[in-house]
Amino acid sequence: MRFVLLRLARLATVLLAVTASSFLLLNLIPGDPTVTLLGPAAGDAHAKAELTQQLGLGHSIPVRYVTWLGHAVQGDFGRSYFTQDTVVRSISERLPLTIELMGMAEVIALGVAIPLALIAAARANRWFDKASGAVTLALLGMPPFILGILLIYVFAVHWHLFPSSGQTPWFHIGNGVVATPRSLLLPAITLAGSQLAVFSRVLRADLLQTLRSDFILAARAKGIPTRRIMTHHALRPSLFSVMTLAVLSLGALVGGSVIVENIFALPGMGRLIVTSIFKRDYLIVQASVVLVAVIFVVLTSLLEILYVVVDPRTRRSE
């Protein structure tokens, strides 16, 4: 109970800090939604003043923030200045696709990185280890847009195995679309590229450290096969860093999804955030920031629970 209350308090603090700072930053960057909305008519001072009033932009930033916060805690995030859709609807249309994309990317990154690291660590400094090291280094150095275009040309243009852009709807969650895994595979691999490299290199290093432990020596002395030592004895205590990275990399995934969704023309949160920033559609950006912050805090809290599951000594140390 204390654990839950502490986490909730932390969530509230983080949300207050994040929303206040993002509100301030958004309102400090140059640009004005009324100018975008009115277009050439923005030169008409009367029309501009009227719209400013309508949108509630005439008040000071603190007053607007408190008003927004008051509505937000009741679940009312307002309406997009441009589409007039509720912010909740706008986000719920885009969110499932981005979550699916990020989920697939995380699964691919972990699904490839863990076996890769296991084999590399078991055969340290041999050809496989060196080759995987070179590949992961290349992936680390390759910007997502290069990897994305490369994948498009090989798998979509040349071999026609996957679509080069867009998504094929699989089913709907509310207003949002969940795409078929096939149509998201290339973007997910693009998003997973650098994650995979980091996970694999970190896990390999941790595994090598673990393999030097006494309990591994004891296992070897008992004649337990290397494969079993790697998967049943060395892997679990070596997973901490990767688990932490997997959660902390959420921010990188959100950033990456902005690029990947643009390259692959996917209508997800990344594109929504970017177009909303350009249009100064503050309420959409603000709600998106809140959403990312909530997911981040919830996941880090889950991570702490997971630490205990993976290594009960963590609970004792607490």
Add this chain to the structure above:
Amino acid sequence: MRLRVVIAGVVVSAFVATACGSGSTSHPASVPKPAAAIYDSSAPREGGTLTIGLDAETDGWNPVASQWSAQGYAIGGAIFDPLVTGGTDNKPHPYLAQSVTPDKTYAHWTIKLRPNIKFHDGEPLNADAVLLQFSKIKQSFLVGQLFGPMVDTTKVDDLTVRVNMNAPWVAFPEALASQAGYIAAPKQLRASADEAAKHPIGTGPFVFSEWQRDDHFTGVKNPNYWQRGVPHPDKVVFRIIPDPQTRIASLQSGQLDFTYTGDPGQIKQFRDDHSFTLVEQHGDTPGMIMLNTTTAPLDDVRVRQALAFATDAKQLLQTIGRGIGSVAEEPYRESSPWYVPSGYPTSPDVAHARQLIDEYKRAKGITGNLKITLGCVPVGTNQQLVDLVKAQWSRVGVDVNEKMTEQATYINDAINGNYQANCWIQFGLPDPDLDSTWWTSANAHPVGQLSLNMARNKDAQIDTALKEGRTNPDADARKAAYGRVWKRFAELVPYIWTYRGELGLLWGKRFHLAKSPQPDGAEFVPPNISGTVPIAQVWVG
């Protein structure tokens, strides 16, 4: 089809979106003359889905309120039909209208509609529907500017409307080919602004089915379309793919049937790739550096002339446009019927430019270099453009401060005069009268006031010529009048012309064009520089 994108002139953002880069897709359409090989004379195949790749989203589908650029016209043309459209003969052709005829003075026009046309909701297209649209046009800041001369409209009979102007307006039919001339159903026009923007109801070949913003727009075949035998596909899907590499890859992988590119590198690539049809078209819309003629030192004509002599448009075209396109010297290119040599310097003359600058500095008692702020929108190749111009102007003793501004603010600043020199793309519409809003002294106001003549260039000779161009029905006299405008532009230099980019239209083997006539028997214009597809001509298979 050429005229379909005419009113982009009213929507400034349509031009600046890709301001000053190469090969903008927002250019008004030119009349292309591609080889006959692009047509397929075999019997059209019915059914299938036509998929078209566009590079940008549109804000909505209300013809009198939304801001349509080339992409908006591409989709709008599938759902709506215009009262008038263009032809390969560069003349307006009645489309939903059976005829658009002036009286002797050209101050009163009669629009007669074709009978038995219905909107997608079953309502008939009649005089009441057109009158409602005209009343909405007059209320719209966006498109109302263009229809300034229109003072009132009256119903003559169920299919006839009379339009009265406050002065003769020769180019009225061309204006009807614009966004505002795409007739929407009364139900759509009477709906809330939000609803009207999201649920288009037209008379066009496809009925609105679905719009997922930033992803796709889908229309299904209109089974009751008033033109018999078309459209051929069951469905049309417009996909929004902003990244040019991905758009081209989607065409290559078979996900798209038709798309376009303004990237000179991609155009060169497809010249050698015969598995796709490439139709290259020079843009009509010139790139330029627009000067605020009311702020020092640009309020002095010598400085403006010096900058024109200092600017090497050929270098800009070669470096940024990779040589694909043509150097601009006035609003119309050499092959246009509106082209009249203006005397604008097409080659740099650094010595003369220096001389003019020195003269100005002596007169004003200025020592040291002149300082000018050059603004641009931070997209595409604009940074390259600014860097090159900076280098060119520095040779004549002008230091450039660059100012990159996001698009909406950029346009607003230009209209309010909060700039010195801005890179810009505009003009070159099918009839110069449609651009006159931006040139007349009546729309040039001091800095800080809304001014559609953004260069704030006031000149009695230009005003007289524009008036003649608007009111004189004689084609030669009109051309001569506009020639005088181009000449004054060359002398007063409110605009430093750069170059016109090129657009490559691309389609794969599934895409076929049938050569069918327009409703009045005129020839349809093939896919054009705006990326617009003559949807009634296309079949897939």
